[in-house]
Amino acid sequence: MSIKIKRWLFKQFRDNFLMYFIIIITFTIGIIVGSITIKVLNSQQKSDIMLFLNSFFKAIASKNFDKMAILKRSLLDNLKTVGLIWITGIILIGIPIIPITILFRGFALGFSVGFLVNEYGIKGLMFSVLGVLPQNLFIIPGIISVASIGMGFSFNNIKKRRLKIKNSSILIDIVDYSILVALCSIIIIIGCFIEAYISPIFLGLLSDYL
16 A cells, blocks of 8 residues: 555656746745845834844743744644645646745745844854744645645646546546645644744744844
């Protein structure tokens, strides 16, 4: 059984390899654009962001983490993204919507890390490594996988429609697609738990330094 599952997963990856490449490139572009954008912020915008971050650092210093609230917010934000990708993949508008979604995710990450490092130097880098990186080691691959699968599903169905190919197995395809998305979502959920319960421990170690 496990061998069949591995073959099935490998086939899915092979069939969507081009989509993985496109999504990874799009995500990378988002990160680059986000990190560059901090250069065009005016002093007032920077002050507002730093005011927010300083209040967050104070919360870290007091080790006042509401882990359940962090978990709920992380699950909501990430599963909303998964849901958007899943539904747009099914209704065949995933090709324009999914890359835009991934571009914004990359932009947000690039901007956040870029701002921290640019304004706080080594402290910002340490915060990024211990507070941002751990969960994103799971969340980013999960989101990229979901996006690639959604793009592939949407593209294949559009191609079948243009070629006027009757797809009698559409329900089976949707089930397979949904299973893949669900499996990737498990990886994302693991990342959410890390964000809520592991990253705060790392950040607590930085409390005196921050």
